[in-house]
Amino acid sequence: MPITPAAVRVSALRLDRGSRTILRDIDLTVAQGSVTAILGPSGCGKSTLLSALTGELTPAAGSVEVLGRPVPQRKRALLELRKGIGVLLQGNGLLTDLTAAENVALPLRTHTDLPAEVIRHLVEMKLHAVGLRAAADLYPRELSGGMARRVALARALALDPPLMLYDEPLTGLDPIASGVIMSLIARLNASLGLTSLIVTHHVHETLPIADRAVVIANGGIVFDGTPAELETTGDPLVRQFLKGEPDGPIPFDAAPRTEAA
Numbered sequence: 524m525p526i527t528p529a530a531v532r533v534s535a536l537r538l539d540r541g542s543r544t545i546l547r548d549i550d551l552t553v554a555q556g557s558v559t560a561i562l563g564p565s566g567c568g569k570s571t572l573l574s575a576l577t578g579e580l581t582p583a584a585g586s587v588e589v590l591g592r593p594v595p596q597r598k599r600a601l602l603e604l605r606k607g608i609g610v611l612l613q614g615n616g617l618l619t620d621l622t623a624a625e626n627v628a629l630p631l632r633t634h635t636d637l638p639a640e641v642i643r644h645l646v647e648m649k650l651h652a653v654g655l656r657a658a659a660d661l662y663p664r665e666l667s668g669g670m671a672r673r674v675a676l677a678r679a680l681a682l683d684p685p686l687m688l689y690d691e692p693l694t695g696l697d698p699i700a701s702g703v704i705m706s707l708i709a710r711l712n713a714s715l716g717l718t719s720l721i722v723t724h725h726v727h728e729t730l731p732i733a734d735r736a737v738v739i740a741n742g743g744i745v746f747d748g749t750p751a752e753l754e755t756t757g758d759p760l761v762r763q764f765l766k767g768e769p770d771g772p773i774p775f776d777a778a779p780r781t782e783a784a
């Protein structure tokens with residue numbers, strides 16, 4: 524059987540912010556084609572882990588490989604790698620004076636030399652993929668929260684990245700819009716052959732579409748398994764997180780603080 528390279532391979536990783544160690548001893552291999560939920564209490568370092576994958580944050584120790592190669596330090600090589608990573612942030616980041624179509628076209632205009640007609644066609648395809656072809660000429664202020672998130676998703680997909688990173692994709696959305704976004708993430712992952720990492724607090728909305736759940740707490744990975752294993756784990760720390768209980772092994776009112784070595 525051919526061995527498929529991992530989409531992400533993190534080994535003995537330590538990430539510091541200033542003099543503080545946020546995460547240590549992180550080992551994580553993400554199979555191509557999978558959907559992984561990265562869960563954990565506020566401030567545990569989920570977004571920090573994503574910053575190491577995009578090369579925004581340089582590891583204090585250990586290694587990070589994305590799409591089969593080490594995350595480079597050099598700016599040019601990093602920009603090249605980032606074209607292969609689609610990022611959807613909770614703030615959407617849509618430019619308010621551009622229409623939905625113009626927002627989706629932006630990465631294509633910036634990073635390719637494609638003729639305007641081809642870009643127009645690609646933008647139509649991306650908006651169609653998120654069910655918003657009819658909204659092409661609307662401005663962000665004319666979109667609902669869920670629609671704006673879908674436009675941002677279409678824009679993140681503009682350059683056909685094989686890896687998608689979602690940072691809190693459901694923040695600010697009502698349950699119906701949340702359901703639409705989650706099923707869209709699952710459908711796009713399957714139909715476009717992507718690999719998706721979803722950082723989220725929304726455990727119950729995310730687990731149904733995830734192949735794997737990783738829980739981060741107290742500076743490291745405290746659970747790594749299938750959603751079914753997560754639901755039945757007896758680990759008190761993980762159970763406390765799942766039930767949202769304030770008292771237990773996770774200090775919910777404070778991020779883990781360990782001084783860098």
Ligand SMILES: Nc1ncnc2c1ncn2[C@@H]1O[C@H](COP(=O)(O)OP(=O)(O)OP(=O)(O)O)[C@@H](O)[C@H]1O
Pocket residue numbers: 540541545563564565566567568569570571572778
């Ligand atoms: N740019 C930064 N500079 C300094 N400290 C930072 C920076 N970004 C994050 N931190 C700190 O790193 C820790 C982890 O933050 P991070 O945003 O990764 O957590 P998170 O798990 O994604 O939290 P949340 O779920 O609330 O978004 C926090 O204590 C935060 O204050």
